[in-house]
Amino acid sequence: MFNYAQNSTSNTKSFSRKLRSEMTVAELHLWQYLRMRQVLGLKFRRQHPAGKYILDFVCIEEKLAIEVDGGQHSEMQNQDSERTAWLEAQGWKVLRFWNNEVLQNAEGVLERIYNALSKN
Template sequence: MSHAPVPPLRRANARRMRKTMTDAELKLWNELRAHRLMGLGFRRQMPIAGYIVDFVCPAHRLVVEIDGSQHALGANVSYDDIRSRRLQVDGWTILRFWNEDILRDIDNVCSHIIRTIGKDLP
């Protein structure tokens, strides 16, 4: 998989973010890591198309983003829309979940990811 160049500051930010996850990111990562979710392989804080995405399942071209309340603000909504459209042009499916969705209902979040990919639940 080829990547668009990622500026050094953004790449450094991704490294920092891998080390200091939010509670919601940690909770979802514990469900996704090591192929725990239906054998699916996920990576975190991965560069794609010049952006750093929260979680990605490369085999199914799926991006999972976790949004805090700052993503509901005007400028951030516009930025997220532009970013999502750019990733979709490259063939990625983008799922967005609020922090609270993950913290309160991780099972439903995981089920939604599986349904999006098209795998059958056990």
């Protein structure tokens, strides 16, 4: 998820379109499981704008945001905490996974997603 506060909402929307064509390997891997209503018949979107943020994956129906974080996020913990707090204040549930977790333990990642959705 990126925070481009200096961009307007329309710029955020066009940037999210660009990100869809430049997904990371981990995002592409997870997308193969989330697309086409494969998880509990729910629709997921990728690179979805929410306020000044772009969320990696969302299920709007359940207000679930899924973030796939690379190594740079270990240095962005304050920004990520702010973003998570803002999203939760808007009613979103946020799940975060590291790239290597998605690539090496997709089954465990999917189990956490199913569990989060089952609690709603």
